[in-house]
Amino acid sequence: MLLNELYQKLMPYQKAKRWIIGLSGGMDSTVLLHLLVELKKQYPLPTLSAIHIHHGLQTIADHWPDHCQSICDQLNIPLTIVKVTITQQASIEQAARDARYTAFANQLQTGDILITAQHKNDQAETLLFRLFRGAGVKGLMSMPNQRPLGQGTLIRPLLNIPYDTLRHYAESNQLCWIEDPSNQDTHYARNYLRHQIFPKIIDYWPQAIHNIVQTSEHMQEAQKLLNELAQQDLLEAQTPPLYHWLSVPSLLVAPLKNLSTARQKNALSFWLSNYTLQPSTQHWHGWFDLINAKETATPIWQLHNAEIHRGNHRIWLLKNDWLTKPSSVHLPIETAKEICLPNNGLAKLSGKLPQGSFYITYRQGGESISLIRGTRDLKKLFNEETIPNFLRQRLPLLIDQQGNLVAVANHPQWFNKNYSKDFTFEWIAPHFSS
Template identity: 30%
Template sequence: MRSALSAFNEIWQRQFRSDCLSQSEDFSEQASFLIGCSGGVDSMLLLRLMSLLYPQKIRAIYIDHQLQQPSAEWGRFVAASCTALNVPCIVQKVAVAEGNLENQARSARYQAYQQHLLPHEVLVLAHHQQDQAETLMLRLLSGAGIHGLAAMRQLDQRAGMTIWRPLLNLSREQICQWAAELNVQNIQDPSNLNTEYDRAWARAELWPMLQSRYPKMQQAMSRSSYLMQDAEDILADVLAQDLVSCGTSDRLQLDRLQALSKSRQRQLLSAWMKGQDQYRPAFEMVQRLIDEVMESKTDAQAALHWNGYYYLRFAGGLHRLAASAYAASQHEQAAPQCVKIQLNQIFNALAGRFQIQAEDGFGLSFELLDKDLLLTQRQGGERLHLHGRSGSWPLKKAIQQAQIFPWLRHRIQILSIDNVMLGAFTPNGFWLAESPYCVKAGWQPKLVSSDNSKIGSSS
């Protein structure tokens, strides 16, 4: 027992504590641990070791995917083992969505982990060296780049979680030896032998063949993953600089983007499209963004849809727009409304939130306050005589000159009374029209924020 415990304690000192000190001085001392336990030999060994070394700082969680008949029984086994070790245990059932079963089960599992993690609690998982090598191999066969080939990190940050994998450098043989030394009991999951799953197939069919030719393949592939992690860190630094130079999470400036090398363009676009999600788009999707949107004609209305967002080109920029906002621009309609406006009121138009303010300069006559005014959505073909300009202009031309995004133009609304146009609510502010009601020292709506989509209401 002493040998396994002392070796694991050395892993704690070398891996977790030293790495956490780089985050904050006291993080490693304050941290507690939530151990993901499947009931297999790896996670049950991890549970035993941590219960012996840090008995007051751990909890365990078993995720029941409800995909196999004995899954509830396995949960009871894990819970009973935790009770014997005086370790609090959570048994959480999850529903696995349709699609790739392995990916969907993993997604459901991590969502459950995130749901139960407490502040300063670290998720501890029992992945080992063969898991790492298998992950790298499967991702290589799927055409992954540096991000995918970096595989799993010993200490990882993901979606607000800190994940620690203390067994990642240990072989399965070493884990089984320690488990025998500590008399660790475990269950056998038959799905690990089901070669319909990619990982089980690779382990049963591909792995023995490759290892017979390359006996040290596991160590070599694990080392490659660490080299890819270094490359990923360097690339992340470059991408952060390129993003600052080229734009924001919502818009990239095309001239600056296209001044980069082709490879840096592809990498920046891939990371930009990924956003806050876990996975990057496929190489083919990035290339489609370049071919169909970036390199489309200037007047083209090209739009690429991927993973809940639309990507569009406009006014020298490449824009990332939520699918809901894009759909609204195609279909959102607001019925004409009769509205009353009061001084100092916050008025919510389609284009945003406006505050009604008195003006020293020109504005609308105070006699219009509390009167029935008509608010109508732009239909097209309207002409507007803007205050300070000579003659009336097509509203479309004024919108184009103001470079209002095409996907926001449906939010423009006309304010009028008795067929006299008073002005227009736009995402750029209120445009005052010349009319008999346009007077010096009147009032005007001032744009407060453009993120409100309520129509004609006040607060």
């Protein structure tokens, strides 16, 4: 019965390139490995292999790779062993988990399936653990049955299988597994929940695990509805900006302001999920400060490794190179060509440059340009076009040998009247990477 249930869960992935089992050496993953080997005897399955992540947090753990190798040798399954270094954080559990999944992701190739052995009890523990930490609907979904990981997909086919069923299978088949002594240490929050809290809950409510997992399924349905609502609410806000040459993600402010507070948070959470970690409950005040600021203000909302800026009637998400002010440049130009700008993409001069020497730099303040309609202050031109502040410090300027502003990249309307338009001045902005 267990074998058939596992096969039904994995049938959609039969055409995958490889199935890779996450093997810790504990009972759960040992049962999963054994089940998959038995399954391959009955059905044509993708190539099976296993991966063991060695955290090195305990001296005894140094023997676990050898144990996993021994099991895999007996079953004729190739094993990859990856040693990771744990960066000390407030939660050693979370740090170990992050390192483990990063290592998994790095090993997956396009089309690979990583199969892990979390079971029904793990799912219930996850929901309760997150509930105590104040999670919302998304957090209370617990663990998804599948999700993208690296270039492949992570599958958890045992989430509906109780721990006792796996234990019975392990003992019936006389499997040999590792008992991690740290799993008994109730200083760790998950272990305290497992050993001190859950037994009391189950004594009083025998169906608690089933019911808690059912709640996580309800939360998954609720989150799907919230995602659909977010996509509808973002339709108008996702109108592309006028700057076709700019890859920075952005949204129009007005459609967002028309939404209720709850729908604003839902839409923005959905949008941000592609780029950065979700803001905490306490952190959302920064969003409302930003969206309710005066039209002339230039507020910034600080997020985890990202910032939201407001400008040109939009919000803009900045990450990575976009958070670093480009280095000052004074690049001499004599012929039309592409010029690499440190931390700021490329400047491209095409056509026929006039006689003389030119150079590329950035705005310092106080610049003006001679246009057909008169000399204009560059700051006022920026204000009239409502160019966001983060762009003003990055737009390349072309200067002649007398120090006159000749052109502003990507803005052909701002071209010095004393020069003929025989050339174009473009800026190929840095690519935004999520």
